Amino acid sequence: xxxxxxxxxxxxxxxxxxxxxxxxxxxxxxxxxxxxxxxxxxxxxxxxxxxxxxxxxxxxxxxxxxxxxxxxxxxxxxxxxxxxxxxxxxxxxxxxxxxxxxxxxxxxxxxxxxxxxxxxxxxxxxxxxxxxxxxxxxxxxxxxxxx
Amino acid sequence: xxxxxxxxxxxxxxxxxxxxxxxxxxxxxxxxxxxxxxxxxxxxxxxxxxxxxxxxxxxxxxxxxxxxxxxxxxxxxxxxxxxxxxxxxxxx
Numbered sequence: 001x002x003x004x005x006x007x008x009x010x011x012x013x014x015x016x017x018x019x020x021x022x023x024x025x026x027x028x029x030x031x032x033x034x035x036x037x038x039x040x041x042x043x044x045x046x047x048x049x050x051x052x053x054x055x056x057x058x059x060x061x062x063x064x065x066x067x068x069x070x071x072x073x074x075x076x077x078x079x080x081x082x083x084x085x086x087x088x089x090x091x092x093x094x095x096x097x098x099x100x101x102x103x104x105x106x107x108x109x110x111x112x113x114x115x116x117x118x119x120x121x122x123x124x125x126x127x128x129x130x131x132x133x134x135x136x137x138x139x140x141x142x143x144x145x146x147x
Numbered sequence: 148x149x150x151x152x153x154x155x156x157x158x159x160x161x162x163x164x165x166x167x168x169x170x171x172x173x174x175x176x177x178x179x180x181x182x183x184x185x186x187x188x189x190x191x192x193x194x195x196x197x198x199x200x201x202x203x204x205x206x207x208x209x210x211x212x213x214x215x216x217x218x219x220x221x222x223x224x225x226x227x228x229x230x231x232x233x234x235x236x237x238x239x
Contacts, residue, residue: 006153013151088174092165101156119158128161133174135154136181145152 002038003100003118008144011047012114020112021105023084023144025074029107031114033089033132034067035098042102042116049104049111059095059127066106073137083142090131097124101132103143115144168213172206 015021022028032049036042040053049066057063071087086103101117123130135141159166180201182194217236224233 006155008151008153090166094160098158115153117153117156119156123158123160124162125160126162128164129159129166131159131166133157133159133177135156136177138181140184141154143154143156145154147150147152 003036003040003042003116005118006115007044008115009046009113010044011112015108015112020108021114022107023072023075025072028072029105031070031072031086031103032066032068032106033070034065034102034104035063035096036100036102037097038099038122040100042100046102046113046116047110048113049102049106055096055098057094057096060093062091062094062130063096066111067101069106070103076137078139081139081145081147083137083139083145085137085142085144086134088131088133090129091125092129093127094125094130095127096130097122098130099123168206168209171209172202175205175209176202 012021023031034049035055037053037055051065054065054067055063068089068091070089073085073087075082075084077083098119099122100119103114103117105112105114134143139145139147159170176198180194180198182191182198186194217239221233221236224230224236
């Protein structure tokens with residue numbers, strides 16, 4: 001089963017109401033981005049990070065389980081929309097492929113999943129750089145928005 | 148009703164090379180300057196010109212930082228007696 005678009009995990013919405021996630025730049029939780037193969041079968045019912053179908057290196061050791069830690073950007077608002085952002089993340093000297101990603105909260109008990117991201121196609125780096133650029137941090141485009 | 152929405156990431160990959168200073172200058176510029184979709188055309192033109200100028204500034208100083216860092220590596224290699232390696236790095 002393949003990726004089917006970006007979506008927010010339902011459990012994350014509930015956990016937000018329980019105060020389970022802190023996206024603040026200073027003192028916030030540790031969020032990570034893990035990369036996955038096309039064999040992944042995430043749905044909105046996904047609740048936590050899994051190593052199942054997580055990518056592995058075709059050569060070298062650029063990618064480690066659980067992926068990269070993300071740099072948080074303070075949540076803010078514009079009109080009636082609240083949003084948060086992360087700094088771009090990249091893997092250098094990378095030789096691997098990925099079809100999508102999961103952002104999860106490494107500080108949360110059970111590594112709670114936040115969002116699932118569909119890259120739209122298999123992305124491959126060969127002895128090069130694999131970089132994920134986050135969208136503009138505004139009310140229309142930011143990676144996580146609550147309107 | 149409160150709606151949660153997700154933005155789209157952009158994945159860039161390379162084969163047998165790295166992303167150059169121009170890529171990172173573009174990314175930094177995008178982080179610093181956003182132009183509103185509904186802005187007046189004159190403002191948009193000015194903002195685009197300013198954005199282009201900022202992109203060049205970022206690009207210049209990123210390249211300067213690379214030169215500085217490479218110079219530091221070369222100095223460390225030479226002081227450790229690895230002249231061949233230092234010469235190789237110098238040719239990059």
